[in-house]
């Protein structure tokens with residue numbers, strides 16, 4: 001598909017686009033994934049947001065060993081390895097790293113990079129409970145981020161600029177939603193690999209470019225008769241689906257499975273809700289990014305997420321669930337123990353749990369387990 | 380004579396107590412599945428590892444047994460049960476207990492600390508509990524906190540009762556609250572999460588954002604409301620003060636003892652000082668009076684040792700500050716002294732650094748939240764590092780042993796940064812010693828010994844060169 005190829009090309013040249021922007025004096029705002037940093041703030045400050053979502057290569061995990069113990073989540077160890085290496089083009093180009101602090105794993109990244117590198121780290125807290133006081137604290141964090149970005153860029157984030165940025169991001173969310181929802185039907189016009197690639201692109205490339213590409217893509221998808229769902233339909237969920245960690249989708253595809261919907265704490269940018277463009281806009285951002293967002297497993301409690309997974313499984317008519325998490329992400333590990341019980345009771349479906357440390361030696365065993373699982377649900 | 384008579388007599392239970400408590404003791408041991416052979420094991424371990432020549436030590440061990448019985452029997456004795464996670468929010472258990480009109484109607488404590496301390500240290504029987512925890516949702520091989528495996532396993536095995544409320548501190552670590560969520564799913568008990576965010580930037584402690592205090596304060600105030608609604612216990616400034624007064628005797632006894640431990644030679648083994656470390660943190664029952672009395676007696680005994688120049692390690696041995704004790708295995712604690720190191724203190728026993736001027740916060744929750752921020756560990760990793768650094772001024776040491784539970788994320792997040800920061804700022808060599816305070820399958824005594832001996836050798840050489 002032409003639009004898909006275009007997006008891929010833009011993703012490939014992403015770092016060069018950032019370099020060009022930087023040469024023109026535009027600030028580059030790096031941020032830690034997880035869906036708690038509203039890119040709108042960076043855009044409204046005339047800067048370019050870029051998510052630090054690349055991982056999957058074991059070398060950066062190994063590089064982290066000198067700085068942190070191995071008993072932390074693999075993705076965050078990989079980020080530490082990349083950040084301290086001085087060789088990662090994305091970490092090298094950012095003017096600031098906005099770090100929404102969610103759990104211990106992500107806090108370790110912020111502290112370790114702060115200590116060992118010259119990167120300007122700006123942490124702000126994400127509460128673990130959806131309550132009025134939590135909402136207020138998150139809103140307070142957004143105000144601090146806004147002030148930081150204004151100071152960094154010298155641009156005042158006015159209501160007008162923010163509204164425009166929200167409208168742009170709403171458009172992006174709306175199109176992502178539209179594409180994703182097409183997978184509800186019996187004929188699935190887009191593969192999970194392509195959808196995830198587009199979702200990752202939404203965290204890296206220029207929004208205006210991506211929006212145009214997604215518009216063309218929707219048209220192409222409406223006209224296509226390609227069906228990507230020949231095997232069992234799957235919900236893929238877990239902790240982090242990084243850009244560069246493609247093995248899980250490859251293995252499922254090779255085994256004849258079809259992921260028709262994904263839900264991850266990091267690596268799948270939330271796109272289900274738009275931000276309200278009337279009233280106080282920072283409050284509107286806090287409402288969507290904190291209150292309306294489906295919670296990750298590190299929430300207290302995170303039952304809302306498990307209920308949501310059940311709903312997704314039903315809405316997208318899946319035949320099975322694959323839980324893909326990274327090693328030592330404790331909240332997900334604990335949930336993976338009791339969620340199968342809930343899933344079984346609510347839907348009659350079974351679940352396959354897979355874990356990764358970005359180690360190539362895992363692939364053989366993972367392949368066997370996926371094949372066996374798909375075989376069992378086919379029966 | 381009953382099968383537990385010798386053991387409990389060793390731990391200073393008197394005959395009248397043994398008689399009047401017979402039914403309770405036997406029922407508790409039955410629930411805990413502890414029989415005559417276990418009593419022999421405990422007696423032998425206590426005699427081998429603890430300094431039973433000291434009355435204060437024997438009494439302190441006895442207090443742990445009483446706390447264990449109270450915990451295990453609390454439901455059968457018709458008590459309302461409130462658990463809190465470890466480490467708890469400062470004084471939270473005491474505040475609840477102090478505010479309760481009839482204190483005997485409530486069990487308030489941290490069950491995983493009590494079980495580790497007793498089934499681990501004395502009976503060497505934690506393994507079946509840990510295994511039950513592994514099977515019930517905290518599996519092996521995934522760096523799951525063994526302290527929480529103890530809690531999950533103890534509930535799963537039915538050796539501790541299902542509580543009426545569990546209080547989880549939800550920002551210091553993620554595994555604690557997540558385990559409560561798991562247990563809530565399994566046992567259906569309510570959990571109150573005290574939330575906050577450890578989002579202060581590196582280098583900012585003791586500065587803090589007032590809004591962080593307000594958020595944590597709001598969470599605490601909400602918890603107080605829940606406790607009032609559920610148990611008719613009203614926690615306010617006055618009852619909080621009462622809690623502190625009740626604990627006052629215990630803390631002043633601890634401070635007195637800590638002061639004496641600064642002597643050279645160090646007069647008390649780290650194995651014995653461990654016994655009192657968790658008194659104010661782990662439980663709120665017998666420890667308040669009998670525990671305080673045990674420490675007062677111990678302090679007098681230790682004072683005499685200091686006057687006589689008695690030490691558990693030779694005078695002028697290299698002195699180290701340790702960050703934690705093992706709370707379930709005296710063998711690990713003993714290793715440090717066996718390597719020829721003297722331990723004048725543990726971080727948790729040292730006074731907190733002086734507090735900056737308070738901001739006029741209004742609610743009780745906010746005032747307590749501000750104190751927690753000053754304490755360091757609830758501020759940030761940097762706050763925790765600075766807390767260690769500040770406590771060094773009370774302890775004349777040649778090095779630090781940062782012995783940490785390998786699966787405890789708050790420690791893992793900051794261990795290497797702590798070492799670098801402390802060594803750069805103070806010049807004190809710091810040994811990172813990963814261990815597991817509950818699960819002996821995760822460490823090798825031989826490997827720990829080698830590392831400790833090498834570190835001790837290096838400290839001795841430095842001392843000699845100086």
Ligand code: SF4
Nearest residue numbers: 465524552555787788
């Ligand atoms: S992980 Fe650490 S902080 Fe959390 S409960 Fe275990 S020992 Fe305590």
